[in-house]
Amino acid sequence: MNVTIYTDGAARGNPGPGGYGAVLRYTAPSGKVHVLELSRGYERTTNNRMELMAVIAALEVLNRPCTVELHSDSQYVVNAFNKHWIEGWQKRGWKTAAKKPVKNPDLWRRLLAAKQQHQVTFVWVKGHAGHTSNERCDQLATSAADNGPLYVDEGFVEGDVD
Template structure:
């Protein structure tokens, strides 16, 4: 099954309240097109964490192996895979080329686990440029960031406590 996923993340302040959004589109064997929208918000987080979490949520929503194209306006997320940054981080024990700890390791590891059973391709799209599905993912992310039901981003809280932010 082929799935197109448009993902986005948002934060009001960096760090601050944040949210992710994802729009998944797939065509059933019957030929009927289906759309699934996902979102969630957090009390205190960063934009980059929400960008990653949008992709994680999209992949974790799939219940069988799929061919997935992730469309994201986050160079951080897309280039981690297209430029193989993540391979270098893993080879260096989750350190950057400058030998500093990679931020958001908890979410990168969760993303790697979520994509394991799928054939995933990452495509960068320009944000706020009229792509309707990217705009919808952005709308979902910002609505989640502004909602009254925000959760705790424990990974961010732990990193902040360790002085990594």
């Protein structure tokens, strides 16, 4: 099953209220296109945490192994996989090349678990450049941050700003 996913995250203040948005598209063998939109808001979080949560939520909703083309305007997310940063972080015990703790390790671990059963290709897309699906994700993310309901981001650590 081939699925195309677009994701975006937003935070008002960084840290501040935040939200994520995701749009999933699947074309059935009949030719019918199925679209699922996801979003959720949080009381206090960061932009990077919301970028990660968008990807996690989209992958976790898939109920069987899929081939996924995942589009994100977050170089933080895309480069972690395409430039193999995450492999280095794991080898170093979740430390950066500068030997500092990796930020958001709870979400990186959750993302690795969520993508494990899928074949995921990460594609960077320029944000706020008029791409319809990316713009829709931005609307979902900002609306969730602005309008709630807002949940507690359990893994957010005060002072751990991206």
